[in-house]
Amino acid sequence: MKKLQVFLNDRPVGILWSDKKRRLAFQYYWEYLGDPDAHPLSMSLPLREPPFGEDLARPFFSNLLPEGDIRTVIAKLVSVSEKNDMALLEKIGGECAGAVSVLPEGVVPDTKGEYIRISQDELDSMTEAQTGRPLLINRKELRLSLAGAQDKLPVFIKDGEYFLPTGNMPSSHIIKPRNRYFEGTVQNEAFCMKLAKAAGLPVPDCYIRKRGKSIAYVVERYDRAREPEQNISRIHQEDFCQAMGYLPGQKYESEGGPGLSDCFSLLQKFGTQPIADRKHFIEWVIFNFLIGNADAHAKNISLLFRYGKVCLAPFYDLMSTLVYPELSQKMSMKIGREGRYKWTRKRHWERFAKGIGVRPRIVFEIAESMADRLETESSDIAGAFVSQYGGEELVDKIRDTILKHTSSFEW
Numbered sequence: 329m330k331k332l333q334v335f336l337n338d339r340p341v342g343i344l345w346s347d348k349k350r351r352l353a354f355q356y357y358w359e360y361l362g363d364p365d366a367h368p369l370s371m372s373l374p375l376r377e378p379p380f381g382e383d384l385a386r387p388f389f390s391n392l393l394p395e396g397d398i399r400t401v402i403a404k405l406v407s408v409s410e411k412n413d414m415a416l417l418e419k420i421g422g423e424c425a426g427a428v429s430v431l432p433e434g435v436v437p438d439t440k441g442e443y444i445r446i447s448q449d450e451l452d453s454m455t456e457a458q459t460g461r462p463l464l465i466n467r468k469e470l471r472l473s474l475a476g477a478q479d480k481l482p483v484f485i486k487d488g489e490y491f492l493p494t495g496n497m498p499s500s501h502i503i504k505p506r507n508r509y510f511e512g513t514v515q516n517e518a519f520c521m522k523l524a525k526a527a528g529l530p531v532p533d534c535y536i537r538k539r540g541k542s543i544a545y546v547v548e549r550y551d552r553a554r555e556p557e558q559n560i561s562r563i564h565q566e567d568f569c570q571a572m573g574y575l576p577g578q579k580y581e582s583e584g585g586p587g588l589s590d591c592f593s594l595l596q597k598f599g600t601q602p603i604a605d606r607k608h609f610i611e612w613v614i615f616n617f618l619i620g621n622a623d624a625h626a627k628n629i630s631l632l633f634r635y636g637k638v639c640l641a642p643f644y645d646l647m648s649t650l651v652y653p654e655l656s657q658k659m660s661m662k663i664g665r666e667g668r669y670k671w672t673r674k675r676h677w678e679r680f681a682k683g684i685g686v687r688p689r690i691v692f693e694i695a696e697s698m699a700d701r702l703e704t705e706s707s708d709i710a711g712a713f714v715s716q717y718g719g720e721e722l723v724d725k726i727r728d729t730i731l732k733h734t735s736s737f738e739w
Contacts, residue, residue, distance in 0.1 A: 332418055334369065335429045336564055338437045338496075341369055344389060344430065346414040352386045355379035367633055369428070370566050371598050372573040384573055389413060391570045391627065392424040398479055426551045426565035441495020443484050451490055452542040454481065455505040480504055484560075485546075498560050500552055503537070504545040510652050514545045515719030517647040519726060520619050521547070522713070526705040527698055529611055530642045536717050543717075550642040551632070564633040565641055568594060568626040579625040581661045586626045588613060588661045592684040598631070598638050605640040606684075610691060612643055613680070614698045617663065617672070620650030620729040625660035651725040674739050692739050699734040706730055 331345040334354070342356040354373065360366050361375055368374050370388045390413045394402060403410035406419040421430030422437075429437050446454075482499035484491040493499050507513040514536055524531045534547040551565045568591050569579050578585040592609060599605045609629075616624040623645075630641040649655045650669070659667045664679030666672050677695065681688040706727045714720045 330414055330418070331433050332414070332421070332430050333433055333435070335431065335437055336369070337427045337562055338439065340436075341366075343433075344385065344414075344417070350412065350414065351382040352389060352414065353379050353381055354385040354389070365636075367564075367636065371571040371594070371631070371638075386413065387573045387575050388566070388570045389417060389430070391567060391576050392421065392428065392430070393417065393576075395576055425567075427562035428564065438496040441493065441497035443486075443491035443493055443497055446483070446490045446492055448490075448539060451503075451537075452539060455503060455537075455544040456542050482549075498552060498562050499549065500560055501546055501548050504547075506543055510654075512719045512722040513647065514543050515713075515717050515722055516651065516726070517545050517645070518717070519709070519713055519719070519723055520621070520646045520648060522709055523619065523702060523705055524615055524643060524646050526709065527611070527615060527701045529615060530608060530640075531646070532642050532644065538717060547644065550644065551630075553634075565630050566633075567628070567630045571598075571631055572626070574626065576627065579627045579660075581625075582658070582667070586661070588663070588680060589683040591626060591629060591661075594631075595640060596685075599640065600637040601639050606686075607694070608640055608643075610684075610686070610694050611698060613663070614691075614695045615702075616646070617659075617669070618699060618702055618730050618733045619646070619726060620648045620669065620733065621646060622649045622656055622659050622669075623647075648726045648729055650729055651722060669733065670736075672736060674737075677739075692737075695737055696739075699730075699737060702730050703734060 329345055329347060331343055333340055334342045334344055339360075340357060341360045342354055344352065344354045346352050356369075356375060356377070358377070361377060366375060372384055373380055373388055393399060393413060393416050399416075400410050402420060403416060406416070408415035408419060410416070417430045418432055424430065431437065481503040482493065482501075483503055484493050484497065484500045504514070504517070518534060518536045521531050521534050532548040532550045534545065537544045537546050551563045552560045553563055555561055568586060569576065571594055572586050572590060574585050577583060581587045592606065595605045595609060596602055612624075612629070628645045629643070632639055632641045650657060657669065659669070663672055664676030664683070666676040677691055678688040681691040710723050710727060714723055
């Protein structure tokens with residue numbers, strides 16, 4: 329029986345194991361349960377003495393791992409099966425999203441480490457490689473298990489210099505290179521994130537790093553706290569699939585995953601600032617509809633755990649997917665049981681409102697306000713953005729999508 333220890337920062341919280349059939353189980357340490365300051369690893373794994381079996385343990389821990397091609401490549405590099413969650417966690421569970429780490433028995437989080445400076449030329453080379461391989465593949469410090477389907481590079485940035493964290497040193501930002509298959513993904517995400525900020529949505533700071541032919545999207549990590557003397561610490565977080573006990577392959581509603589009402593109920597049940605979070609959630613739904621983000625699934629929203637409170641994390645991975653005809657044109661989570669943009673009408677927004685227990689008028693007012701702001705802001709931001717970063721055709725498509733979807737608000 330293989331066992332791994334689970335930590336929050338440097339604090340041991342429990343043990344994860346698998347049997348011969350690779351079924352996972354997790355149990356909190358008795359010492360952790362006895363601490364009055366202890367909080368659950370996940371909303372789906374409440375504090376209790378009995379162990380959690382496969383049905384509850386696997387969703388949380390499998391969601392810590394990368395998805396898609398990156399998972400396949402990493403599995404080959406560390407010589408384990410890509411379907412073996414336990415083996416992958418053992419190899420690359422040293423730094424997951426938030427404050428969680430999963431380590432072999434007897435191993436504790438490294439209290440040492442350093443930041444290795446990356447030259448601008450080396451950073452260009454890493455982000456422009458276009459190999460489909462993990463960005464840290466040529467380094468011995470391969471401890472990358474940031475969840476998601478896209479290649480990402482965690483770095484520490486200080487005074488305009490970029491550093492690779494080693495040991496237990498936390499990163500401060502994530503770098504995403506341009507996507508090999510879809511044009512302008514860097515400009516797309518940066519523009520949409522700037523729109524979201526201008527529209528009043530809570531989003532982390534981001535920018536585009538452009539140097540010669542090299543271009544990449546850089547976003548500040550929301551699961552980090554800035555301490556005195558420019559030190560940073562990790563904040564525990566989990567995405568909504570983890571919080572509700574869904575596997576990564578169920579992140580889409582059409583594949584058995586959660587819908588918008590399920591996500592809203594989660595905030596109502598566990599959120600410690602429900603009024604603000606519920607309003608932001610409704611804004612997130614409307615914003616994604618207007619920009620045409622059909623990939624707004626439950627792994628793209630998270631909860632933050634801090635000072636004994638549970639709240640909605642800043643929004644991330646906001647981009648218009650409808651500008652790429654090759655991608656699905658159906659929403660990841662339906663609005664009032666309608667998943668097609670061109671067929672979404674007032675009655676579907678009314679059904680959405682009723683499904684989350686909110687008066688339709690409130691949703692309509694938020695939608696009208698959001699539409700007005702995005703029409704104005706998209707025009708104001710576009711000129712300077714395109715002048716600096718390019719992507720004029722793509723930005724125009726996003727603006728056209730906003731105008732088209734705004735016109736469907738018939739109330």
